[in-house]
Amino acid sequence: MQERFALRNTGIRSFEVRTLDELKARIGEAHVLSVSGFWRNEFVEQAQQLAFIQSISAGTDQYSREILGAAGIRVASAQGVNERAVAEHAIGLVLAVARKLPMAFANQAAHKWRGLISEIAQREDELGGKTLVIVGMGRIGSRLAQLAKAFDMRVIGVKRDPARGGGAADLTVPQSQLLEVLPQADFVALTCPLNPSTQDLIDAKAFAAMKPTAVLVNVARGKVVNEPALIEAMRSGAIAAAALDCVWDEPLPPASPLWDLPNVFITPHSAGETQKYEDNVIDLLLENLQRLGRGETQLKNGFV
The missing domain is CATH 3.40.50.720 (NAD(P)-binding Rossmann-like Domain)
Known part of the structure; x- marks a missing residue:
């Protein structure tokens, strides 16, 4: 600066x-x-x-x-x-998980050429037709919705005041209906501010409402997600994966279980950088x- x-x-x-x-x-x-x-x-x-x-x-x-x-x-x-940067980072995290890019990088580091996968559920996936729930439809969330629509995704926006419009979202609902739309999500992206109404918004109840193949993407603030509940969801397979640009304590402490969970992908709060x-x-x-x-x-x- x-x-x-x-x-x-x-x-x-x-x-x-x-x-x-x-x-x-x-x-x-x-x-x-x-x-x-x-x-x-x-x-x-x-x-x-x-x-x-x-x-x-x-x-x-x-x-x-x-x-x-x-x-x-x-x-x-x-x-x-940084609205464009954070939205682009969020869609990048969605793509990274869907296309299994962290695994590809790990295989490259190990000089391992992975063969074709016969088990369909373990293969890379396409975004077209998938449902993205965006929590927080401000500037970043609205931009992310535009990017997601370019990949032919269905977008559900969660917004404090849906009456003010949901931009590119196919459907916009109030935050009170979050648990009702989470079961539809293939990806859940958090782009909301941290305030008393959003702290611990994604808790054990939210993870229980999501399907086991769903992916959580957090480019908002770490405390929007209840971290113990997140760790338990990752360990139990309640959801498939999480891509996190922010966590409770930053820098992430060396002893945090998040470092070693195979279904967690971490970037160092760099979405807007x-x-x-x-x-x-x-x-x-x-x-x-x-x-x-x-x-x-x-x-x-x-x-x-």
Whole structure:
């Protein structure tokens, strides 16, 4: 971010920190902060000059609206800057599982040429005609629905307010009907924000509602899924596989059972990480700084 920001020649003095301790030590110098996972709400006490936080991430669960609002600190998310990237990553995970790409890579590393598979159920699969349930039909979920339709998939969207439209989805239902549509799913993709209504949304009841051939794809937040229930579902074969870009504790602890489960495919919360990401966030940051400079009250993606 610092390197890309310097190339803009804005005349705004800036510095970067690379550790939590560095941020804690220097936050008192900052009028504007661009941050994501390093943010801690207790930093407000030391951030006497801080006026604005431009989050680097679309997720906002780490920011206390109450604490920041009371301190008069404005906050905006990076919602939308990675919608294409995350949706593409999600469809990539769907394809990776359907086409058994992790297995192919493992065989390549072992110099093993796998022969043709006589057992039909163990072969790679096609996406056409399969049903994808997308939980969270915001920008990312809507983009994912478009991509899925290009593969001739049937898409069911789960949305807080279905009356506002479901984009490319064939059917859109409220979150209260999630358990009713899960039995239809060949793939379940999570693209929703983390909030009190979505925490542990995919729990033991949800796994029990899914068919044993179903695949869970999580590009949302780790805590949307009840992790002990996920591990049990993977071990028991309640569902066929899970492709996870996010987990409860990140980095994933070395002792986590998820590392060694053969039906779990993990990417390191990299769905939104692209070569354009920093520049997309900086565009948003500069737009919001201009609005603040003009005395405007409404920020782009502002939520505090």
